[in-house]
Amino acid sequence: MYSPGPSLLVIVPGDWDVVPEGLTELKRYLSDEYAATLLVRTTVAPLRSPLMLQTGVWDPRDWRMARRDIEQVLLPQAFFSLEWMDEVG
16 A cells, blocks of 8 residues: 655745755755655745645654754744844834
8 A cells, every 4th residue: 555755835925035955955955864755835825824734644752852853943943034124114
């Protein structure tokens, strides 16, 4: 029986920018640590930050560890918004 491998879908607000090196590091981390793939999509829907959705089959323990690392370190290194500048001015 086929079961799809672990994958991560990241939905990024359309007004956010990508840091190529951060995105490369996120892909490397997923591949090396969990044999997972990354799919990135943008949306025009208003989001405060990127939304990540696990797809495929993840071991629950692996997902908890990966989620912590991705949310706290890797996503902020891969995507950013300059929206805060609007609040300063």
